[in-house]
Amino acid sequence: MSGFDKVVSSYEEAMEGLQDDMTIIAGGFGLCGIPENLINEIKRRGVHGLTIVSNNCGVDGFGLGVLLEDKQVKKMISSYVGENKLFEQQLLAGELEVELTPQGTLAEKMRAGGAGIPAFYTATGYGTLVGEGKEVKEFNGRNYILEEAVTGDFAIVKAWKADRYGNLVYRHTAQNFNPMAATAGKITVVEVEEIVEPGELDPTQIHTPGIYVDRLIKGTFEKRIEQRTVREA
Amino acid sequence: MSGFDKVVSSYEEAMEGLQDDMTIIAGGFGLCGIPENLINEIKRRGVHGLTIVSNNCGVDGFGLGVLLEDKQVKKMISSYVGENKLFEQQLLAGELEVELTPQGTLAEKMRAGGAGIPAFYTATGYGTLVGEGKEVKEFNGRNYILEEAVTGDFAIVKAWKADRYGNLVYRHTAQNFNPMAATAGKITVVEVEEIVEPGELDPTQIHTPGIYVDRLIKGTFEKRIEQRTVREA
Amino acid sequence: MSLTREQLAMRVARELEDGFYVNLGIGIPTLVANYVPKGMDVMLQSENGLLGMGPFPTEAEVDADLINAGKQTVTTIPGSSIFSSAESFAMIRGGHVDLTVLGAFEVDVMGNIASYMIPGKLIKGMGGAMDLVAGADNIIVTMTHASKNGDSKLLPQCTLPLTGAGCINKVVTDLAYVEIADGKFWLKERAPGVSVDEIVKLTAGELVVPEVVPEMEF
């Protein structure tokens, strides 16, 4: 295949180059659309001092929560955390730092990071703790705060289908933060459920163009459900 | 149908409320994916003093160029103009003002306008005429200029297919500026080639969600080609 | 009698209009979807990236890849769309959502809201709430008028860390419907059988009481 073939043959290869103290941008919302196996590979590698940019931090024993077990995470940049006990323990013990960031601001910071926008103004968080110490500017009579972009040494992403060139399609709301994460990594690693040949995906229906993707691997997924809510049939 | 049915029955109804001195954001790149019939309706209405935000200004007798015939346009905010003689004449006669804006900055200004981002930093244009008089800020050792969002009283958009709720799908590179334009109008009017029932479009494959669309009409299109380049079969 | 959770939701539902795109927070706000008036359609926005949320799935329909902002499994309705979280908050921040309903710990006469953090307790984060209150023109806060100890939640100034500043102008409590303007609360309606005196007693911020305060009807 050509130089555009992004497929790698093992999870070890997928995360090659990951080192202590790196920043990782992760897709996923709750446990939906998270790169389960890439997270497990990070755990296996035993790197420490990580900064993780992700909306949430998984649960005990699943998702990003597994990285807490060996205290691999130094800092979380998230909008909502604390769905697991280890997280709470390490936070209260001062072993873990959290930078709470509004969900929409977090999504936009990732997009900005990938799009070469170093900073943008938003009304979100003005007049709150989130706005403290940030530049304020008035536009049309309203106050906004300046938020800076985020980028990562790695981005880890879960998609549904990909072609070998790394063009990605997400399934339902498993899309969430994944498209922005994919743009914001120096090295973007994607795991998917199915890999097809270039040309099999409709060019106008690709969620993430392959230009953002460095490595691609096919995995199998547990897809654990956090809140299983059902109605009578 | 429900309150989400955006379909109107005439072009007159589609552009109802358009007045002198309004700002209109238009989709399209060159003559590709332009809202041909909505432009013609603006001409028919004879409103004047318009500010038009569009990457280009059409050609003599087609696209936005027709609005020059009766001097309806006060100001163009564009990245590339002057593909027609009337434009040049009116510009040189001081009857028309042009605010040249880099193409990527223009696209981002429209997106920002729709997304509640009043301004963003970009390196594009720093140290050039575009950057003059704009705020400069350094991030990671590089200088960036602050660019403000644009919004319009109306946005006019051309899509391929829509459902009655205004969910839109674009065809090939006729997408271009249309998705951002759609988000940036106080009133967003869309013309399409085909209207289907809600549920017929795949929810994960919609380019513009219907929430951005106020009025929807089915039209027929000339789709003039600016540079017809072909190879031997 | 103070309103039940269902009555709170019913009262909020009266603010709906046909064709509204609505974001409903967790808890009582979620119940509002059950009381959409007949002949009216609203479409629910879930900030993780879904417009046109349907009911919970049947056991057979459950799909781990289709959840709402509360991480619950859901379905979609015909005409729905699914998109990234950046697009979702572009919608919210850009003011395209017609109505946002959310709970709160406190509101004050300046339209400030505190809803995500109680110092000393574990802080889980604001999720999308700060974006929602900053992005919407039309927000309804639903909450009890006072705590179980009788401490008012409608204050001269919020005591807890804010979720948003100067962004709230409608509050539906179990005792009253109150609007916020010009640095004051304005009593508009009272719950059936609840006296104006009781509302006044449990409202710590300045409350303007008109001569006649209509009783809500259900």
Add this chain to the structure above:
Amino acid sequence: MSLTREQLAMRVARELEDGFYVNLGIGIPTLVANYVPKGMDVMLQSENGLLGMGPFPTEAEVDADLINAGKQTVTTIPGSSIFSSAESFAMIRGGHVDLTVLGAFEVDVMGNIASYMIPGKLIKGMGGAMDLVAGADNIIVTMTHASKNGDSKLLPQCTLPLTGAGCINKVVTDLAYVEIADGKFWLKERAPGVSVDEIVKLTAGELVVPEVVPEMEF
């Protein structure tokens, strides 16, 4: 002999690498696509919103909805993707395009480039050029070394309005391949049969000339 248009394109093409995403400007840069080395794949980005541009269509394939940034009808290759102009410039501004090739009127020793505007002539606009030069780390400018009047285009300081400041470090002219660093031009290669003296004479900005200047081979 100064390089032909085709030789200019061939020389630029040597900077390509397998798997490069490349944006080619109008004119000579477009020709580079014809000289991609054997066994190497590159993918062409067109800034209106297309990655994976193919050749011109046959008469039967012509589609008004499928054009490139030069407004020419084109085709797509397998593995292409099509997206909005905002997404396209996110790619460009974010530095994801591996190589940008464009023409210019002037460059100078500080890496400034002037390419879109000649005062006194009708100004058509910069299109995507300012975004391209600001977004790419790896840019090659192709142009003639001097005007027909013999005026150098490699200057101590650009005289025309800039397209970008401090962003150019590689220039392929019809006479030479020159790099820009530390406020100087650095002569790296000369066109076949072109003397170093001639290059020096036609380079107005400070030019560092090494002892040996290899001749390009074609």
